[in-house]
Amino acid sequence: MKSSVENKLPTSLMKNKKFKLIIVRIIGLITMLIVGYLYLKGSRYSKLAGYFVYMSLACSIIPLPTPPYVIGMGKIFDSWIIALLGASGNCVAAFFEYYFITWLFSKTELQQKIETNKYFQQFINFFNRAAFSCIVFTGFAPVPFDPFRFAAILARYFLPKYLLAMFIGKYARYYLLALLGESFQIPNSYLIILLIILIFVSFVAALFVKRIPTSK
Numbered sequence: 001m002k003s004s005v006e007n008k009l010p011t012s013l014m015k016n017k018k019f020k021l022i023i024v025r026i027i028g029l030i031t032m033l034i035v036g037y038l039y040l041k042g043s044r045y046s047k048l049a050g051y052f053v054y055m056s057l058a059c060s061i062i063p064l065p066t067p068p069y070v071i072g073m074g075k076i077f078d079s080w081i082i083a084l085l086g087a088s089g090n091c092v093a094a095f096f097e098y099y100f101i102t103w104l105f106s107k108t109e110l111q112q113k114i115e116t117n118k119y120f121q122q123f124i125n126f127f128n129r130a131a132f133s134c135i136v137f138t139g140f141a142p143v144p145f146d147p148f149r150f151a152a153i154l155a156r157y158f159l160p161k162y163l164l165a166m167f168i169g170k171y172a173r174y175y176l177l178a179l180l181g182e183s184f185q186i187p188n189s190y191l192i193i194l195l196i197i198l199i200f201v202s203f204v205a206a207l208f209v210k211r212i213p214t215s216k
Contacts, residue, residue, distance in 0.1 A: 028062035039072060040188070047076065048085065055089025059097045060146050065198035068191040070174050074181025083175035087167045094149070094166050101153045127151040132165045139169020 031054060038050035051073055058064040066086070073082045127134055127148065135152060138145045152162050180186075 024061055025063075028057060028064055031057055031062075032064055035069070039069070044076070047073070048081075051082070052085045052089045055086045056092040058090060059093040060149060061097060061100065062093075063202050065195055065202070066174075067177055068195040068198070070177040071181035071186060072188065072191050074178030075185055077178075079175050079178035079182055082178035083171045086174040086178075087171040090170045091163045091167050094163060095159070097149075098153050098159055098162065101150070102156070123147070124151055124155050128155065131155075131157055132161060135162065135165035136169040139166050140173045 035050040035054045038046050042050060051069065054064060054069060055066065058066050070082060070086055131152065134148050137143075138148045151157075
C-alpha cells in the first residue's frame with residue numbers, strides 16, 4: 001500500500017508543477033499584450049517602463065520573444081538606453097530564475113537524474129573550461145542560450161559573475177538590434193509578423209522536446 005502511494009506522489013507533483021508553469025506562462029502572455037499596447041499607444045515613459053518589465057520577465061520559464069520588441073524600441077529611443085534597460089531587465093529575470101531553478105532541482109529527484117547523466121557531465125566539463133566566455137558569447141550571438149543558462153545554474157556558477165557575463169552579452173546584442181531598428185525603421189507590421197513567427201517556432205520546439213523519449 002505504501003509503495004502505491006509513493007508512486008502516485010511524483011505524478012501529482014509533476015502535474016502541480018506543470019499547472020504552475022501554465023499559470024506563469026499565461027501571465028507572460030498577458031504581459032506581452034499589455035506591453036504591446038503600451039508600445040503602440042503609451043507615452044514615452046510608459047513605453048520604457050513596459051519594456052523594462054517585459055525584459056525582466058523574459059527567461060526560460062516565461063520564454064517571451066525579445067528581438068522584435070528591441071528593434072521596435074530602437075526606432076524610438078537611443079540604442080544605448082534600450083541596450084541598458086534590456087540587459088538590466090534580463091539580469092533581473094536571471095537572478096530570480098537562478099534561485100527558482102536551484103530550488104526546483106534541489107527539491108526533486110530530477111536533479112540526481114540530470115547530474116548523473118554522462119552527457120550532462122560532458123557538457124558541464126566543457127562549460128566549466130570557459131564558463132564566463134560561453135555565457136557572454138551565447139548571450140550575444142543568435143544561438144541557443146538556454147543550455148548554457150541551465151548549465152550555469154545547475155553547476156552553481158558564481159551568481160555575480162553569471163549576471164555580469166549575461167549583462168555584457170545581452171547589452172551588446174540589444175545595442176545592435178536597437179541600432180538596426182534606428183537605422184532601417186522597420187515597419188511595426190513586419191515586427192508583429194516576426195513576433196508571431198518566433199512564438200510559433202518556440203511552441204513547435206516545446207512540442208518536439210516533449211515527444212523525445214527519455215531514457216530510463
